[in-house]
Amino acid sequence: MSDFIVAFESAYGSTQQYAEALAKRFGVKALSLDQARAELVGKTDARVVVLSFVHGPLNPGAKFIVDTELSGHRVALCTVGMTLDDVAQKKDGVAKSLGRKADQVTRFYLPGRLNYSELSTAHRSTMWTIVNMLKAKPFKNDNEKMMIDTFDKDVDRVDLSNLDAVEKWARS
Incomplete structure (x- = not known):
C-alpha cells in the first residue's frame, strides 16, 4: 500500500487538530509543510493530504502544492476556514490558487475555529x-x-x- 503523508500549516490550531486526527487514522505523524517536503524526497506513490488554513487569498497549503514536485502522488488539499460549508464548496476558491495543478488535486473544505x-x-x-x-x-x-x-x-x-x-x- 502507498505511504500516507499528512502535512499541515496552522495559524490558530484547528488545522493542526484536523491534521493530527487524520494522521492518527493512518498511523503516521502529522508533519509541517517543510517536514513533508523532505519526507517526499525519493517517494513515488504516496497519498499526500495537505491541510491548511485560509486567510483571504493566503493558503499556505496551495502554495506548498504549487511549489512542490508531486508527480506520481495522489494529492488532496483540505482548506480549513470559517466560510459556511456549502459556500466554500460551491466557491472552490482554492482552485485558482492551485493554477495548472488544480485538476490534479482533490479538494476538501473543513469548518474551522x-x-x-x-x-x-x-x-x-x-x-x-x-x-x-x-x-x-x-x-x-x-x-x-x-x-x-x-x-x-x-x-x-x-x-x-x-x-x-x-x-x-x-x-x-
Whole structure:
C-alpha cells in the first residue's frame, strides 16, 4: 500500500487538530509543510493530504502544492476556514490558487475555529474592517450575516467527522 503523508500549516490550531486526527487514522505523524517536503524526497506513490488554513487569498497549503514536485502522488488539499460549508464548496476558491495543478488535486473544505480572544492585533483589525464594510452593505448573503453575527466571539465549528470523506478518498 502507498505511504500516507499528512502535512499541515496552522495559524490558530484547528488545522493542526484536523491534521493530527487524520494522521492518527493512518498511523503516521502529522508533519509541517517543510517536514513533508523532505519526507517526499525519493517517494513515488504516496497519498499526500495537505491541510491548511485560509486567510483571504493566503493558503499556505496551495502554495506548498504549487511549489512542490508531486508527480506520481495522489494529492488532496483540505482548506480549513470559517466560510459556511456549502459556500466554500460551491466557491472552490482554492482552485485558482492551485493554477495548472488544480485538476490534479482533490479538494476538501473543513469548518474551522476562530477565537477572537486569540487573534493577533493585525488579524483582529482586518476582521473589524471587513465586518464593518459588510454591515454597510444593503443586501447580505448568509455567509456575510454569519461573519457579522459572530464578530468578536469565539466560534468553534471543528467537526472531526468531516475527515471521514478525506480518509475514504485516501484509502480508495
